[in-house]
Amino acid sequence: MIGKKIIKFDTLDSTNTYIKQHISDLESGDVVVAGEQTHGRGRRGNVWASESGNLYLSFLLKDNMSRDEQFNVLIKSSLSVFRLLRNHGIESNIKYPNDILVDQKKISGILIETSGYDKLDWIVVGIGINVNQKDYKEFDIPATSMAKETERKYNLDGLLSEFISIYNNIQSDKMALLEYSKNLTFIKKTISIDGNSYEIFKLDEFGNLIVKNEKGAKTLPFKDINIEF
Ligand code: BTN
Numbered sequence: 229m230i231g232k233k234i235i236k237f238d239t240l241d242s243t244n245t246y247i248k249q250h251i252s253d254l255e256s257g258d259v260v261v262a263g264e265q266t267h268g269r270g271r272r273g274n275v276w277a278s279e280s281g282n283l284y285l286s287f288l289l290k291d292n293m294s295r296d297e298q299f300n301v302l303i304k305s306s307l308s309v310f311r312l313l314r315n316h317g318i319e320s321n322i323k324y325p326n327d328i329l330v331d332q333k334k335i336s337g338i339l340i341e342t343s344g345y346d347k348l349d350w351i352v353v354g355i356g357i358n359v360n361q362k363d364y365k366e367f368d369i370p371a372t373s374m375a376k377e378t379e380r381k382y383n384l385d386g387l388l389s390e391f392i393s394i395y396n397n398i399q400s401d402k403m404a405l406l407e408y409s410k411n412l413t414f415i416k417k418t419i420s421i422d423g424n425s426y427e428i429f430k431l432d433e434f435g436n437l438i439v440k441n442e443k444g445a446k447t448l449p450f451k452d453i454n455i456e457f
Pocket of ligand 1: 241242243244245265267268269270271272274276283284285286327336337338339353354355356357
């Protein structure tokens, strides 16, 4: 359960950084949201440009979690963004592991940070959703926003409550994985492994990618996957 407590700021360096700096004062499920971020962080050390008008939120989980739980959290977070967009008439796909794209343009990104190895001390999930911004500089991946897709303006508090409620209402990790898996950009695409072609079939419950061809199936470990589709 997330969002029992929501801490709001007009400006922060980064909602993920704030949680990490206040980890012992915060409780599991606390949500931090900022109107804008001066040092928004993306995956692989990238900058997440964070002008006002978009949703920048992070939440903390620190309930004695296993490393596998990190995968469930990733699935649930991506799926919640996917469902939120669909609620507003925006059809998206999930670029593995957790970029949300509309027609190959990025509308949301998720940065998950953890501490611990087998047993995790905490997980911080940071989510950026492009909401009301209309103009984007050219990045590696082109960007879009909810407003660009629908020509509407959104209330950020309303979207935050909606996100929290969608996340909290995901009951089954298995069903979540199934829905997540169906909406990945690369399902049914063909990849080449050691000179042989395989069709990407599904993601299993451990986050492994199962690929198939006429000779059989192969399991590709989660950490080794780097597919660009
Ligand atoms: C990515 O796609 O690279 C992940 C982007 C994650 C951005 C969000 S915005 C809220 C939270 N605070 C941060 O500094 N980053 C995440």
